């Protein structure tokens with residue numbers, strides 16, 4: 396039922412990302428081309444209109460289009476412009492919150508439902524990648540949550556015990572096993588989660604976009620939604636140059652939300668996170684460093700993460716924004732820290748640097764919102780959006796298709812709530828990361 400009238404639309408091939416080398420860095424350099432898209436122009440109709448072209452929006456579009464529903468997705472900038480094109484690429488199982496705490500926080504029904512769904516999240520992502528032949532450097536070798544000090548060791552022991560009790564394939568590794576897997580003596584052990592993996596995040600987003608288009612979804616980029624209004628038959632969303640009439644609006648704009656759904660962004664505290672990618676490591680170094688290519692992060696409060704991409708580049712990240720004084724401080728810290736963890740690498744050049752904003756909610760759990768009947772969305776993944784975005788997109792599609800009632804969704808309905816002192820907290824995170832990295836001579 397989609398009938399787009401598009402007079403001379405401008406065509407985007409998704410190479411620009413606003414010409415900012417620090418927005419999408421390595422991922423933009425190494426991702427396959429984005430699908431060809433146009434801006435919305437004129438009046439269009441669909442069963443469902445989706446706001447946002449990240450994992451949540453694209454997964455919703457793909458699953459709906461596969462079921463024969465007409466879908467138009469509107470993305471303000473480019474496919475993967477938000478977190479989807481900037482992240483580390485860790486395909487995690489579950490959330491930050493300890494497994495046993497979820498049923499306490501959400502009640503047993505939602506808690507266990509969410510644990511089950513997100514515990515199996517990486518499998519949903521990997522099945523989708525296989526089914527659509529998405530080229531996104533997928534590695535299925537798991538992730539390693541690395542313990543720093545005795546407090547870190549205790550944390551991963553508790554996490555391992557709680558997942559193992561639920562039958563999840565996670566193993567606690569001691570110092571020597573961790574050293575063998577990673578190639579560093581830095582950690583007091585690690586938690587190997589065999590369900591998880593890594594991928595090239597922008598390539599995955601673009602692959603989902605190609606698959607959604609192939610299934611019949613219409614994707615428009617450079618089409619920021621400015622308003623939404625009730626009509627006699629459903630809803631109308633408007634951009635500067637066009638409108639879409641639909642029965643449903645799916646709000647999939649998460650931490651990068653602006654326009655009429657800015658409340659989604661305002662209920663989150665932005666935590667900046669950067670990454671540096673080295674030139675490819677030599678063959679010799681790759682014989683001792685992350686030979687199985689697990690994705691890693693540590694238990695520190697100002698955490699660090701690292702992984703290897705397909706070409707053997709080390710992607711090394713931590714909390715902070717690469718702007719103003721932060722740029723020099725974080726770059727110098729990353730050079731020191733990388734050397735402290737992997738002395739065998741020595742001095743190595745960084746080839747790319749980029750950062751983005753992670754949206755944190757007050758209880759570190761995602762949200763399900765209904766802005767009005769037929770206007771719904773999931774958001775707030777707290778730095779863990781690859782699996783949840785994909786899974787919740789599929790869930791929204793099932794709900795719209797009438798296969799799942801609102802009560803059967805994985806999260807209870809809540810209203811967006813701006814946390815107190817949001818902007819102060821954001822300034823504190825950005826400045827605090829600089830202080831930590833300025834002082835952190837070790838790592």
Ligand SMILES: Cc1cc2nc3c(=O)[nH]c(=O)nc-3n(C[C@H](O)[C@H](O)[C@H](O)COP(=O)(O)OP(=O)(O)OC[C@H]3O[C@@H](n4cnc5c(N)ncnc54)[C@H](O)[C@@H]3O)c2cc1C
Nearest residue numbers: 447449450451471477478479482483485620654751780781
């Ligand atoms: C630096 C960083 C590292 C991260 N690391 C990881 C990781 O390793 N593993 C992991 O699982 N997760 C990670 N995350 C989190 C993950 O990237 C996000 O949770 C995920 O991208 C959310 O997907 P989404 O589709 O909901 O939103 P997004 O990917 O943010 O997409 C939302 C889109 O909506 C668009 N939009 C906003 N407003 C409008 C509007 N008015 N009209 C039209 N479009 C609009 C934006 O332009 C954007 O493209 C990280 C995030 C960051 C920033």
